[in-house]
Each structure stands twice: as structure tokens, then as C-alpha cells.
Amino acid sequence: MKKIIYIAFIFLFSSQLISAQTDDDKIKSLKIAHITKALDLSKKEAEDFWPIYNKYDEKTDHLYEVKWCDVKNGIDLIDTIDEETAQNLVKQYVSLKKESAALKGEFVEELHQVISYKKILMLKKAERDFHKILLKQYKRD
Structure with a gap:
């Protein structure tokens, strides 16, 4: 339940940020949220x-x-x-x-x-996954 609330908050926060930011800023904000969630820092x-x-x-x-x-x-x-x-x-x-x-x-x-070496590897995976998400979104647009 805590994760659902966290994800909902990220999307709500991200959508508000999206309307007020440039594309680069939007991507950076979404990347930060994605990495923070993936690494569970x-x-x-x-x-x-x-x-x-x-x-x-x-x-x-x-x-x-x-x-x-x-x-x-x-x-x-x-x-x-x-x-x-x-x-x-x-x-x-x-x-x-x-x-x-x-x-x-x-x-x-x-x-x-x-952070641990395991979290460093998780970071690499999170970055790769984020790039895949961006590419998928880019192909849709």
C-alpha cells in the first residue's frame, strides 16, 4: 500500500512539474524519481x-x-x-x-x-530501464 501511495505521489508530482518545466527538466525529474524508487534509498x-x-x-x-x-x-x-x-x-x-x-x-x-555494490548495479539497471522507457515513449510520439 505504501508503494502505491508513493507511486501515485510521484506521478502526481511529476505531472505538475511537467507542465512547468522544459523537456530536459521533465526528463531529469522523472529520472530522479525512477532511480530513487529503484534503489529504495x-x-x-x-x-x-x-x-x-x-x-x-x-x-x-x-x-x-x-x-x-x-x-x-x-x-x-x-x-x-x-x-x-x-x-x-x-x-x-x-x-x-x-x-x-x-x-x-x-x-x-x-x-x-x-551505497553498496549491489545498489550500484541496481543503479545501472535503473538507468538502463529508464532509457528504455524514454525510447518507448519517443517511438509512441
Whole structure:
């Protein structure tokens, strides 16, 4: 019964937020609700978890904004670039993946100070499930 009330509250709260927010803000709010529910975070865990998660999310966004743009543009222009440019783009891509992996490692180490490894795996599943929900919704629209 408690879960039903919690879910109803999330949907009610989310629907009110949806009308007042941009699409990105809506998605972020829904993602927060989804992850919080999936991980069943205690109040203390949530207080410690979200600053770490948000910091990691910002760093990841920044990394991809800075490094992925050139690679993506190169892929989009693949028919017109020369071999040297392609080599440089592949090197940038590999560098991006290495930095991303290092960032994930730091994230897991920080998170483990707050939540268990099982909850870290539950987080990965919750993020994957949320992306599936978004894709399904996108296909419907």
C-alpha cells in the first residue's frame, strides 16, 4: 500500500512539474524519481548519493560535449575526410572512451562510500530501464 501511495505521489508530482518545466527538466525529474524508487534509498543515502551522481553526470556531459563533437562531426563527414583526419578522430575517440572509463571508476569508488555494490548495479539497471522507457515513449510520439 505504501508503494502505491508513493507511486501515485510521484506521478502526481511529476505531472505538475511537467507542465512547468522544459523537456530536459521533465526528463531529469522523472529520472530522479525512477532511480530513487529503484534503489529504495534511505534519506541519508539519498542525501549523500545525489550530489555524487549529479557531479558525475555533469562531468560526463562535459566530457562528451568537449570530445564527442569533433568525432561525431568527423563521422558525419566520413566521405570527405582524409586518412590523417580519420586517424586523429579515432585517437580522440579512444581517448574519450579511456577518460569515460576512468570517470566511471572514480564514480563507483565514490558511490561505494555511500551505497553498496549491489545498489550500484541496481543503479545501472535503473538507468538502463529508464532509457528504455524514454525510447518507448519517443517511438509512441
